[in-house]
Amino acid sequence: MDDGVVVRRSDSSDLRDACLWGVILIAAAAVRLYQLDWAALWYDEAFSRVMSTHSLGELWSISVSDVHPPLYYLVLKGWIALLGDGLIAMRGLNAFASVLTVGMGMWLTRLVSTRRAAVFAGILLVMLPIAVRYSHEVRMYALLAVWMTGATIALVYWMKAPSRYMPLVIYALLITAGLYTHYFAILGVLSHWLCLLAMRPMPNETAPRLILRPAWWLANLTIALLFLPWLPVFVAQLGQSSNLGWIHPVTLSAIPSALWQYLTLVNGAQWPALARWAPVPVLAGICIFCLLRDTRPERLSLLLVIYLWAPLLVIFVVSWQLPLFVARYFLFSALALPIVVGIALDDVARTRTGLAVIGCLILIGIEAFGMRNLYGEYDTTNADGHETQERINLIAEWIDHRYQPTDQVVVLNYFWYPSLVYYSRHAGKPLLYAPRVQGSGAECVVYCRFKAPYASGQDDFYLESLSHLPAGTARVWLVDGADATDFQLTLPCQWRWADTQIRGDNRLRLYDVRQGGSRPCPTP
Structure with missing residues (x-):
């Protein structure tokens, strides 16, 4: 009898979670499909359309002149073959990918933390301005977020059960897809390596550390071999640094500027210094709080914190020599921000539910300001600090x-x-x-x-x-x-x-x- 009660309660809980997740995904789709054709197709998007008209062989040769690998253009080519090249149809690819990452972000949160944390994260992911902004653009950033979020999920499954090899097979394939979509995928891989390097074996554990396991090295060797055919093109593109001349030199305020663009789509350059720099200590404090409160044996919140910060910090340092710091390039790791905050809100809600709700509402309010900027044309994410009104x-x-x-x-x-x-x-x-x-x-x-x-x-x-x-x-x-x-x-x-x-x-x-x-x- 007791077992039956437990099962019924579990079924009821699962049904409730499924309904909540469904509502969140429907909301994410509604937000991303709203006025999908509102902004005019700008140069980069139209360039993607032109690139997608070429065959695989032609793309391989002409992509040397671009600064990106060809997978997104090939996926777009297939998408257009099915749905046409209308503006809504083309942007629908990224809208679909962005909705998918909301679900994947909740999945990842649930693997790392609790059901309630997953709901918090999902609510915040629905209106994350940087994600909505690039769900409306015919470029590769939303697709890269799918590959990298999926790869991180696969990595978590392997970290929880290192004797299983299928997660690493999936990981290798998704990372390879990421590298053929945008080169910043390597920053996600670097974050994964840093996490495994920072993790210490649990007490009484006799097996080798995860980073030393042959399966991990074999997966990464597979990624390298799969990327090898494109390596000559990548090297050739590295020699065309003049193509990056539009990227402004990095400044000390680059990191808070990127964080503000994640949340509001404006860089905060005109705001008082206290407001401009506020995201750095606030988010750092939230991350420290998550790490200190993570009592699970795997301590997987460390993975999310590194995944959020490492790409920003690495490119910040590199950009002092070669400017590469562009907020939209970090979209894949920006998705970790609402996930980390969702985990923190869940921890707070254990003792202070009202405070957690208030915190969630504050962040939703900031995101709503970002959505207003998106449709009010205060967006500076494509224009290095000035508003764009392309018509x-x-x-x-x-x-x-x-x-x-x-x-x-x-x-x-x-x-x-x-x-x-x-x-x-x-x-x-x-x-x-x-x-x-x-x-x-x-x-x-x-x-x-x-x-x-x-x-x-x-x-x-x-x-x-x-x-x-x-x-x-x-x-x-x-x-x-x-x-x-x-x-x-x-x-x-x-x-x-x-x-x-x-x-x-x-x-x-x-x-x-x-x-x-x-x-x-x-x-x-």
């Missing part, structure tokens, strides 16, 4: 409604080109203004790397001089940034200005082209 979709719509057969669209900066091509429906093929370096006769200024995924040796979308428009052109639409100061543009004197439209960060100018032999003259 290339509205520029394309304006042109399409007024386009004439004798018009020519010219984009003055490659940053806007792929997005304009994506949104254009009626206008003819836009041209990219690509002036040659004076005296070289062959080398383009900034567009050589840009060319690779587009043309396979064809230059038919380049325009070297505004005086050399296609025959029969009567009007020219010039597209650039609203505050563009990249170069002194020279317009032919016979061009007559007709209209200027500003949409967010984008500018559109229309000129009537008068045929004649006038010499070019500079514009102010």
Whole structure:
């Protein structure tokens, strides 16, 4: 009779947990699908779309010109083949991946701590702004989070039962997928190694430490061998550090800035110093609290703390020589923040339930501020400190409604080109203004790397001089940034200005082209 009661209570508890998890996952899906097409497709996303049009063989060769490995582009290619290349369809891949990581984050929390901690973590993961932000972007960060969270789960299973080898097989495959998705996956591996290195054997344990076990070394050797075919490309990309010139040099405030971007999508640079630096001691205190309160034999909270902090600290140090510190690159480890906080709230709730609820509500409030920033366009995660208001979709719509057969669209900066091509429906093929370096006769200024995924040796979308428009052109639409100061543009004197439209960060100018032999003259 007693056994029956225990079973029924266990079944009831499991059902309640399943319902809670289901509600949390539905909420996560709702948050990530809400206004999925609200922001315009920007350059990096449009670049992903173009890359995904190539075959595996072509991707292998042209990815040398990129700074990322090709797996995300291949997954996106398959996703588009099933659902199409509409904006919601393409972004749906990352939205799905982000919802999956919410469930995986709860799973990981449950393995490390309690059911209640998993619920706390899930609630906080639902609205984690950095996760929602990059569930809306056609880039590889959300997919990397799936691989790395899954690999960490597999590692925990092996740490709990080292005699089982299947978790390490899964671990090796997921880490390999991570490395072929984004190179920062190596930071997750480093975190795992640091955790195993820091863990001490339990009393009376005679088996070797986990880090010394052959199975662990064999799993990592397998990862290295699976990545070996891509190693020459990786080495070649390392030699193209100029492609990273857009990343600002690191400063002492980089780490609190990244933590604020996790929670609010703004870097806090304009805030008072006390507020700007507050996340570091507060989060460090929460982590110490978790470590001190972890009485389980495995002490797996150490894994999560290292996983949260090690990627930030390692890249912070490296970036003093080679700037690599970009908040969105740490999305996979940022997911550990709500998990660690969820574990801490669970510990507090054991004696002070009200205090735990208040703490949870405070963090939800901070996350809500971040969500407001996301939809209020205060997002600085892609712009190194200034707000972005890309409206290339509205520029394309304006042109399409007024386009004439004798018009020519010219984009003055490659940053806007792929997005304009994506949104254009009626206008003819836009041209990219690509002036040659004076005296070289062959080398383009900034567009050589840009060319690779587009043309396979064809230059038919380049325009070297505004005086050399296609025959029969009567009007020219010039597209650039609203505050563009990249170069002194020279317009032919016979061009007559007709209209200027500003949409967010984008500018559109229309000129009537008068045929004649006038010499070019500079514009102010």
